[in-house]
Amino acid sequence: MTKQTFLHDKHIALGAKMVDFAGWHMPVQYSSIIEEHKTVRNNVGIFDVSHMGEIIIKGEDAEPYLNKIVPQNIDKLTNLKATYCQLTNKNGGIIDDLIIYKLKENEYLIIANASRIDEDLNWMVRNKVGFNLEIINESHNYSLLAVQGPLSVELLREVGLNNLPSFFNIKRDEIFGINVWISRTGYTGEDGVEILVKNEFSEYLWDKLLEYGKKYNIKPIGLGARDTLRLEAALHLYGNDLDENTTPIEAGLSWSIPKNKTVEYNGKLIIEQQLKDGVNKKLIGFKMLDKSIARHGYDIYYNKEKIGNVTSGGISPTRGDNIGLGYIKNLDNLSVGSTIQIMIREKLHDAEIIKRPFITKRNKNN
Amino acid sequence: MNESMLCTKTHEYLLEQDNKYIIGITDYAIEQLGDIVFIELPDINTEFSKNEAFATIESVKAASEIYMPISGKVIEINEEIVNNPELLNDENYENKWFIKITSDANQVEFADLLDYSDYKEEIE
Incomplete structure (x- = not known):
């Protein structure tokens, strides 16, 4: 049974093309993926990402517990701050990539991928033995709206949000009299926020943001542009670029791994x-x-030998060329600037290894 | 769309003109694909059998193969859409054909092609 978000009827009314994604019936595009992509890069776009999972970890052992299930330093996380994490297995493989928010002492919010909620919960419960805490799946109670793009801050100011949280921070706030959690995060490489709202208010909030956004040329954005936007920003997509047989180090996520974490965590030996x-x-x-x-x-x-495979690839509307992410054998002579080949319909096509992200990210200038 | 064209269930069309055949994809197919960003057409003089993939078209989301409605030999390709694939999404652009072929196909090869009116019913 395919699930629907509380905004499903809105998407249909807006003429969205709908697809099945991770068990959800979701809008892939409303007008054109390229137009929607450019809207987020130049103006502001609004996304329904209510398929994402929300898990609350609550209790006196919440901090040491989270510290055991991710490589990141959860004990260093202060109130209302967030950190990008990976839920790792015993071999350091990635069960899911997550954002963990500390809401207050002994209470954390985890945003998880829709396709991985069940696996995440299974693994979390298995690791819970000996810890005093609750794991609460709130996914079915909350909708998540993302407002992304260079004009998002201006739009949010107009609807009364004068003090937005800074990058990777979250705060409790009110829009149009509705209580929301608002965080300065996203999946586009642009400045913007994600707004967590109780399901019953999501339609109202969606309509209001579209209405107030008109003067900023806001558009609803589908999963198609969400994918091209995140690819340009070289943000990983779970299931494509990350899986249980890939460690954060192999995935180029070493920047997110603390070098001297003293506490044991799943996969620590291999990761270190x-x-x-x-x-x-x-x-x-x-x-x-x-x-x-x-x-x-x-x-x-490379040199007529197969050395790996593409995990994400497509067009870059911003750069005007075609880009991709992939895994290759770690050969010494291959680095940024090297030419490799991609096998496309039985022919080899030249590609150049280039720096990630593929565009200059603009989400940290605030 | 021309009323006298024949269509396949995989959304190619075939239109006879001066002993040649024009092949392309239907407006419905274009709309379903969304933004078209890449088209690869075969070399002139290449021969294909019926149902063989002769072209590739890529939208932002995915690559799709385009199949021959009947067998034939390529005598002309539409270079303009190869150089500007986005023209296919332009409602004001009319020159959306892919290739022109000569063909000795017998009636059997036409048996499963749909009249345009039947095709329209099929996609509704």
Whole structure:
């Protein structure tokens, strides 16, 4: 049974093309993916991302418990701050990538991927033995709206949000008399917020933001543009770029891993060994050197030898070329600037390894 | 769309003109694909059998193969859409054909092609 968000009827009324995604009937585009993409880069867009999971961890052992299930330093997280985390298994493989918010002492909010909520909860419950806390799945009670783009701050100011939280912070606030959690996060590389609201108020909030956003040329944005936006920002997509057989180090997420975490956590031995000795496979970003488009699953070649595969690929409306992410064997002679090949319909096409992100992120200038 | 064209269930069309055939994809297919960003057409003089993939079209989301409604030999390709794939999404642009072919196909190859009116019913 495909699930629907509380905004489902709104999407239909807006003429959205709907697709099944992670068990949800979601809008993939309203007008054109490229137009929607440009709207978020130049103005402001609003996304229904209510399929995402919300899990509350509450209780006196919440902090040491979270510290055991992710490599990040949860004990260093202060009230109303967030951190990007990975839920790791015993081998350091990524069960899910998460944002963890500290709402107050002994209470944390986890935003999880829709496709992984069940696996996350299973793993969390299995790791709970000996800890005094509650794991509460609130996913069915909350809707999540993302407002993203360079004009998002101006729009939010207009609806009365004068003191937005700073980057990767969250706060309790009120819009149109509705209580919300508002966080300065997103999945586009642009400045913006994500607004967590009780389901019964989501339609009202959606309509109001679209109404007030008119003068900023706001558009509703589907999952299609969400994917092209996150790819340009080189943000990983779970299931494509991350999975249970890939560690955060292999995934190019070393920046998110504390180097001297004293507390034990799942996968610590392997993760620390990889930090010290290096990895056998690694994530790269590349651009195609012709007009062809790399797609998820295509093989990557170097010197006529298969060295890996593409995990995400597509067009970059902002750059005007075609880009991708993939995993390759960690060969010494391959780095930024090297030419590799992508096998597309039985022909090899040249691509160049380039720096990630693929665009200059504009979400931290505040 | 021309009323005298024949269509496939995979949304290609075939239109006879001066002993040649024009092949493309239907407006419905274009609308379903969304933003078209890449088109690969075959070389002139390439021969294809019926139902063989002769072209690839990529939208932002995915790549799709385009199949021959009947067998034939490519005599002309639409370079303009190869160089500007976004023209296919332009409602004011009319030159949306992909290739022109000559064909010796017998009636059997036409048996499963749909009249445009039947095709329209099929997609509704």
